[in-house]
Amino acid sequence: MEWLHRAVNDICGPDPQAMYEAQFRLPGAWLLSEERRPTDGRPARVTSQLLVGAGDQIHLEARYAPNGLRQFRASYHQNTGTDRPEPRLLAIASGDCTIHSGRTLRSEGPIWRYLDQLDSDLSTVRWTETLQAPWPLGRDTGGVRVGLVDTGLAYDLPIFRTRLARDAQGVPLGYDFWDLDPHPYDGDVARGPFLPIRHGTAVASVIALEAPDAALVPFRFPRPDMARMGDLVRAAQAADVRILAMPLGSNDPDDWTAFADAIAGTDILAIISAGNNGRDIDQNPIWPAALGLGNALVVTSSDARGRVADGSNWGVNTVDIMLPAENVPVVDFRGAKGVTSGTSFAVPRLAALAARILTREPDLSVEELKARIASHAITSPFASEPSVAVGWIPNPTTSLE
Numbered sequence: 001m002e003w004l005h006r007a008v009n010d011i012c013g014p015d016p017q018a019m020y021e022a023q024f025r026l027p028g029a030w031l032l033s034e035e036r037r038p039t040d041g042r043p044a045r046v047t048s049q050l051l052v053g054a055g056d057q058i059h060l061e062a063r064y065a066p067n068g069l070r071q072f073r074a075s076y077h078q079n080t081g082t083d084r085p086e087p088r089l090l091a092i093a094s095g096d097c098t099i100h101s102g103r104t105l106r107s108e109g110p111i112w113r114y115l116d117q118l119d120s121d122l123s124t125v126r127w128t129e130t131l132q133a134p135w136p137l138g139r140d141t142g143g144v145r146v147g148l149v150d151t152g153l154a155y156d157l158p159i160f161r162t163r164l165a166r167d168a169q170g171v172p173l174g175y176d177f178w179d180l181d182p183h184p185y186d187g188d189v190a191r192g193p194f195l196p197i198r199h200g201t202a203v204a205s206v207i208a209l210e211a212p213d214a215a216l217v218p219f220r221f222p223r224p225d226m227a228r229m230g231d232l233v234r235a236a237q238a239a240d241v242r243i244l245a246m247p248l249g250s251n252d253p254d255d256w257t258a259f260a261d262a263i264a265g266t267d268i269l270a271i272i273s274a275g276n277n278g279r280d281i282d283q284n285p286i287w288p289a290a291l292g293l294g295n296a297l298v299v300t301s302s303d304a305r306g307r308v309a310d311g312s313n314w315g316v317n318t319v320d321i322m323l324p325a326e327n328v329p330v331v332d333f334r335g336a337k338g339v340t341s342g343t344s345f346a347v348p349r350l351a352a353l354a355a356r357i358l359t360r361e362p363d364l365s366v367e368e369l370k371a372r373i374a375s376h377a378i379t380s381p382f383a384s385e386p387s388v389a390v391g392w393i394p395n396p397t398t399s400l401e
Contacts, residue, residue, distance in 0.1 A: 001122055004091040005099075007050075007058050007074040012097035014069045016046050019062060028052055055079030069095045075194060090194040091122060103194040105131070111183060115194065129333075130154065131196065132185040140166035143215040144358045145173075146207055146351055147241035147268075149232065150200030150248065152176065152186040153218035154333040157201070163208050165215035165239060173239040177222035177232050184220035186333050198333040202340060203247050203348050205331035210352035210397055213359050217241050221248060230258035237266060242358055245351040247273045247344035249286045256288040263293060269366050271351045273343040274300035274313040282315035290318055295366045297373065299346045301325035306380035306392045312343050314387035321377060323349055323393040353396040 011022045016036065023031050034048040050058040057077040063070045072093040077085035090103040102118035113131040118124060133156045145165045155164060155172065164172040176184040187196035200218065207214055217239050222228035236244055244263075249272070250256075263270055270293060275286045289298045301309040302322040308314045309326050325346035327339040350373070357372050358364060364372065377391030 001076075001089060003052055003056070003058055004074045004076055004089060004122070007060060008072065008091055008093050008097060008099055011060065012062070012069075012072040012074075012093055014095075016062065016064070019046065019060075020048075023048060023050060023060075026050065029058065032057070053079075055085070057085045065095075069097075071095065072097060075192075087193040089122065090192075101126075105193060115196070129196075130156070130185070131187055132183050135172045135183070136161040136164075137170065138162055138164060138166065138172075139170050141213075141215060143213040144211075144243070144355045144362070145217055145239060145241045146211070146214045146355050147217040147219060147236045147239070147244045148200060148204050148207070148348075149219050149221050149244060149246045150186075150203055151188040151197060152178075152184040152200045152220035153204050153216070154186045154198070154201040154335075155184075155218060157331065157333075157335050159205060159208050159331055159335070160216065163212075163214070163216050165217045174216075174218040175232075175235055176220040177228045178220045178224060184218045186220075188223070190223055199247075199344070201333040202330040202338075203245070203344060206328060206345055206348035207245065207352050207355070208331075209329065210349060211355040211359075214352065214355040226255040227258045229256065230262040233259060233262035233266070233268070236268060241268055243351050243354050244268050244270045245347050246270055246288065247347040249273055249275050249289055251286055253287045253290070256291060259288060260291050260293065263295065266295060267366055268295060269354060269369055270296040271347050271354065272296055272298045273347050274298050274315070274319045276311050276342045276344070277313055278311045279313055280315050281313045281319065282317045285318065286313070289313075289315075292318075295370075297321055297350065297370060299323065299343065299350045300388065301341065301343045301346045302380075302392060305382075306394065307382050307385070308387045309341065312346075316386045316389055319388045320390045321350060321373070321393060322346075322380065322388045322391070323396050325349055349396050350393075353393070 030051040032049040037045045046062045048060045056079050059075045061073040075090040078088050079085050091099050092101045093099045102122040104116045107113050111134050115129040117126040186198045186201045189196050297320045299321045301312040326341040328345045374390050380392040
């Protein structure tokens with residue numbers, strides 16, 4: 001904590017060059033690296049790493065607005081004898097370099113991990129978030145198995161405890177292909193270990209709400225090494241997954257080579273997000289939507305009238321289905337109810353429809369399942385402005401009634 005206060009007091013300031021020079025004056029610290037990301041010739045974000053103490057590190061991040069410093073972050077990473085120091089404590093300061101909050105990571109036993117939100121004193125806990133938990137006890141209910149490839153799942157929430165696919169011993173199926181462990185708890189930590197993005201739980205809640213007989217198989221996607229997507233598909237096959245919901249994508253086709261090789265020819269229907277870039281992905285593709293897989297459907301979000309929703313992607317050759325996914329009811333990682341929008345939430349709505357079809361007709365092949373789904377699509381009232389290949393499903397929850 002002392003190092004963080006010293007970093008904020010001695011280095012934080014409105015001028016990037018002055019902060020850079022101040023790092024060399026911090027007693028007992030050595031600058032390891034610095035990176036500046038400019039916008040219009042001016043730095044928008046400056047990050048650096050300092051070596052302090054016995055192999056510990058302080059990571060600094062300054063974020064700028066057009067009128068000056070917007071936020072300053074300093075985090076302490078402890079040397080534990082491993083290849084990389086472990087993150088312990090984060091201080092967050094406002095543009096005037098006053099600490100207003102913090103975060104700390106802690107573990108209890110081999111599985112439980114928590115993120116504590118702290119007051120400005122960096123010790124008083126405001127609230128606590130779960131980062132990893134043991135699987136809940138239960139039994140397999142025998143429903144159609146839907147795999148979810150996302151940031152993971154807060155599987156300890158009541159809404160999911162009875163909706164997890166399990167093996168013969170009652171152990172839930174699923175895997176964390178990011179951390180390579182059997183507990184795929186919700187959290188994308190690409191922007192930092194103290195600031196996880198929670199996405200998968202809200203997506204999964206749509207499947208739980210709209211296909212209550214389906215059994216979920218959560219997979220945390222392998223952001224550090226997307227070649228593991230091949231292993232993920234093989235794990236889904238081994239778990240008898242029939243539908244693989246994939247509300248994610250990127251601009252790099254190389255991210256999806258292993259996935260494309262593994263999914264081709266399987267009896268799994270992949271339901272893929274068209275993305276939220278507000279563009280025609282026939283002309284400016286994203287992946288895996290642009291792979292053109294025979295056992296996949298690409299879905300985008302519409303408004304209630306049958307037009308592509310603001311910010312959602314389209315493509316008459318690349319995108320198959322459009323359905324309403326604006327202001328969709330969800331449950332977030334805390335168990336709180338809310339609403340959210342976008343093509344990420346078109347994916348679970350279509351996956352839920354596919355699961356309900358398979359519940360009625362479990363022996364359908366992938367091609368037959370795609371045909372059943374397509375039979376529920378109609379021509380959009382705005383057909384003069386074609387946006388998808390197959391059509392619009394105005395209300396996927398009532399399509400089988």
